[in-house]
Amino acid sequence: MLEETCSQAPVQAPAPSKRRSLLRRWRGRLAVLACQLALLVALLALWQFATSSQALAFLFGSPSEIWGMLVKMQQDGSLLQDASVTGMETLLGFLIGNVIGTVLGLSLWYSRFVSKVMQPFIVALGSIPIVALAPIVIIWFGTGLASKLAMSTLSVVVVALVIAYKGATGVDDDQINLMRTLGAARRQIFCKLVVPASLRDIFAGLKLTVGFALIGAILGEFMSSSDGLGHAIFKAGSLYIIPKVFAGVVVTIALALFLSFLVGRLERLLMPWHNFN
Structure with missing residues (x-):
């Protein structure tokens, strides 16, 4: 009778063990x-100490001078203006490049023959230095926003295509054959198996291409622009204002980290089944 009662009792993990696991997780993150x-x-303290001499301070700036330049840029409004311009160019190029590249990469799964035909052309496009295309892009799209979007998009699209195709072709063949035996059409296999299974690779590509999109936008601003972080860095460098150059670099890094954070939050939202610990 006792054994029967015990067998019917639900088995649940004790709450204290869950709390201890959560506590250990948070302790690890805080550490x-x-x-x-x-x-x-x-690193900042070492940098500040190393630039105590005027010669090194002129070449590398110092954290205190860079901070003062950031405060000055914030006060005159150029910091927010340049960051918003570069951020908009980066975000739009990132979205356009990833949408085009991901759609093309996943679409190549439909035909291995077409993917093999296109492979050398994709490799050729990916091997072109993006800075070499800058003069042509300016001739095609002018010196306005369109040229920066084109540079940012071109920096992203090939990488997104290759990663999406890698994720699509990496799906387990046994799972595909199982769906075929169950009567699934090719479109159903693509939508219900290939795309969800490729999400992990796609989001890895998204995190990678954030930097590529930002580099493309900055390069476009180097070539021709009247505002943006790239323009501010190029102008400060030509005038040998090293603290302002590093201030622009710091804001660029902060912008890249913020966009990467947004991609990570989107990944957690769209892939709740994945363990992110």
Whole structure:
């Protein structure tokens, strides 16, 4: 009777063990964050000490001068203006390039023959240095927003295509054959198996192409622009204002980290079944 009662009782993980697991997880994250902050502070302190001489300060700037330049740029409004312009160019190029590249990469799964035919052309496009296309892009699209979008998009599209195709072709053949035996059409296999199974690779590509999109936008601003972080960095460099150059670089890094954070949040939203610990 006792054995029967025990067998009918639901088996549940004790709540204290879940709390301990959650606590250990948060402790691990806080430890990583503390180490990252300590390393950053140590590097900044070493940088500040190394640039105590005027010669090194002229060549590399100092954290205090860079901070003062950031405050000055914030006060005159150029910081927000340049960051918003570059951020808009980066975001639009990132979205356009990834949409085109991902759609083309997943579409190549439909035909291995077509993918083999296109492979050398894709490799050729991916091997072209994006900076070499800048003069042509300016001739085609002018010196306005369109040329920066084109540079940012071109920096992203081939990488997104290759990663999406890799994810699509990496789907387990046994799962595909199982769906075929169950009567699934090719379109159903693509929508219900290939695309969901490729999401992990696609989001890995999204995190990678954030930097590529930002580099493309900055290069476009280097070539021809009247505003944006690339224009500010190029102008400050030509005038040997090193703290402003590094200030622009710091804002660029912050913008890349923010966009990467948004991609990570989107990944958690669209892939709730994946373990992100």
